[in-house]
Amino acid sequence: xxxxxxFNQAELDQFQKTRIIDEYxxxxxxxxxxxxNVGNKICIYSIRNETLAKIEQVTNGNNPKFNLFYKxxxxxxxxxxxxxxHSFIYINGVNWIVLGNNQSDKFIIQxxxxxxxxxxxxxxxxxxxxxxxxxxxxxxxxxxxIVTIIQHQIKQPNLSAx
Numbered sequence: 001x002x003x004x005x006x007f008n009q010a011e012l013d014q015f016q017k018t019r020i021i022d023e024y025x026x027x028x029x030x031x032x033x034x035x036x037n038v039g040n041k042i043c044i045y046s047i048r049n050e051t052l053a054k055i056e057q058v059t060n061g062n063n064p065k066f067n068l069f070y071k072x073x074x075x076x077x078x079x080x081x082x083x084x085x086h087s088f089i090y091i092n093g094v095n096w097i098v099l100g101n102n103q104s105d106k107f108i109i110q111x112x113x114x115x116x117x118x119x120x121x122x123x124x125x126x127x128x129x130x131x132x133x134x135x136x137x138x139x140x141x142x143x144x145x146i147v148t149i150i151q152h153q154i155k156q157p158n159l160s161a162x
Contacts, residue, residue, distance in 0.1 A: 001135075001136075001137065002133055002134060002135050003022060003133075003134055003137055003140070004022065004023045004131060004132070004133050005020050005021065005022055005028060005029075005131070005132040005133075005134065005140065005144070006020065006021050006022075006023075006122065006129055006130070006131055006132070007020055007031075007129065007130045007132055007144065007147055007148075008128065008129050009128035009129070009130065009148075010128040010129075012031055012042075012148070013128075016032060016033060016034050017030065017031065017032040017033075018030075018031050019031075020044075020132075020144055027047055028047065028140070029044050029045065029046065029047070029052070029140070029141065029144060030044070030045040030046075030047070030049075031043070031044050031045075031144060031148060032045070033055075035057060036057075036060075037057065037060070038057055038058060038059060038060060039056065039057065040056070040057045041054055041055065041056050041057070042054070042055045042145065042148050043055075044141045044144050044145055051071070051072065052070070052071060052141035053068065053069060053070050053071075053141035053142055053144065053145045054068075054069040054072075054145075055067070055068055055069075055145045055148060055149060056069070058077065062082070063079055063080055063081050063082070064079070064080060065077055065078070065079045066078050066079075066080070066149055068091065068093070068142065068145055068146075070141065070142055074093070075091075075093045075094055075142065076091050076092040076093020076094055077091075077092060077093070078090065078091040078092070078146075078149070080149060080150070082102065083102075084102070085101060085102055085103060086099070086100065086101060086102065087099075087100045087101075087102055087107070087150060088100075089146070089149070089150070091146070094111070094142070095111055095112075096109055096110070096111050096116060096146070097109070097110055097111070098146055098150065100119070100150065104120075104121075105119075105120065105121040105130070106118075106119065106120045106121075107119040107120075107147075107150055109143060109146060115135060116134070116135055116136070116139060116143065117132055117133060117134045117135065117139075117143045118132075118133045119131070119132050119133075119147055119150070130147060132144070132147055
């Protein structure tokens with residue numbers, strides 16, 4: 001069963017927290033935390049305040065490394081590889097691949113030939129709001145964690161490209 005969620009990256013960057021809502025504007029998850037330094041964390045909580053997923057920044061730089069946790073269990077690590085046009089992430093442990101276009105802000109998450117989620121900007125929003133279409137509700141906390149990584153990093157200036 002697929003579900004549509006909305007993620008406000010600008011709100012997370014400004015206030016270090018944001019709500020993930022569905023198409024009916026019901027809160028499904030809360031995301032809190034900050035980025036920028038080794039050891040910083042972003043946590044995804046249920047509406048009952050249970051920690052569902054966590055991302056920990058392991059390295060800095062243009063291609064930082066992140067560790068992903070699901071319900072306090074280490075799932076895998078990822079390194080974000082970006083260019084001026086495309087981004088690519090491989091998440092070991094779950095064998096997910098994230099492919100995207102930085103200019104259109106559209107991304108897909110897949111495992112093999114199976115699509116797990118699709119991420120795209122919301123056209124009616126002036127802020128950085130993204131629509132996440134997930135194919136499995138049980139995977140949504142990890143999908144949100146990945147979207148958080150992608151959307152934060154591609155908005156950062158790439159000093160090597162200047």
